[in-house]
Amino acid sequence: MKDSDLSSLIRLNIGGKKFFTTIDTLTRREPDSMLAAMFSGRHTVRQDAEKGYVFVDRDELIREAEYYQLLGLIEGITSVLNKRKEEEDSCAELTRTDIIKCIQSERVRFRGVNLSGLDLSKLDLSFVDFSFACLKNVFFSRANLQCAKFRDVDAEGSIFHNATLRECEFTGANLRGALLAGANLQSANLQDACLIACSFCGADLRSAHLQSADLTDANLEGANLEGANLKGAKLSNANLKGANLQRAYLRHVNLRDTHLEGAKLDGANLLGAIR
Structure with missing residues (x-):
């Protein structure tokens, strides 16, 4: 050649x-x-x-x-x-015992860690950073998660029943099918979160940030959304029966397929809302 x-x-x-x-x-x-x-x-x-x-x-x-x-x-x-x-x-999986040992130290972080399926109920996990973690089917029932960070987590199917979630950050989180009934979510940030088919029955969402959140098929019956910001939120087939939406921000939100029977809308900003 x-x-x-x-x-x-x-x-x-x-x-x-x-x-x-x-x-x-x-x-x-x-x-x-x-x-x-x-x-x-x-x-x-x-x-x-x-x-x-x-x-x-x-x-x-x-x-x-x-x-x-x-x-x-x-x-x-x-x-x-x-x-x-x-x-x-x-990144080996941690146990409940490992978590308990970790939270005794200051500024605990579980960023990007796989905690799927763990029972973390009733623990004091306030201020813990779970950002980007995999939290599928984790039990957080009655846990203290005040000011915890859940940014971009995958928490599909997790249980937050009666948990304290005040001022938590769930920006961009996937909470599809999660149970948050009775949870305290006052001033929590749930912007851009996937909340499809979530249960917020009786939850406290006063002043919560729900801008552009996807609440399709979510159950918010009896939830307190007073002063909550729902700008751009998707509420198709959402159940808001008996919910408190007083002074809530609902401008230009499509409420046509939303169940609002018995909901309180006094003082709510409904300018341009589709009903």
């Missing part, structure tokens, strides 16, 4: 995915690889007569690297996988 041919373009179809490279890349960067041998000029390589692609019936990156003996690529992939395993091992 002439030196001028080494820089010529080659088209590869690997497992249905098409790539462009040069013979120089295939033969010189990994000279001991099977691909180098295939394009060394010692073998006949069949191409698609119509489109000019060399078809290689293989898939999956690590297996390809091993099959074609691309040692540099194998080393790089192995390094990444080992690093990922170390990170996963360092």
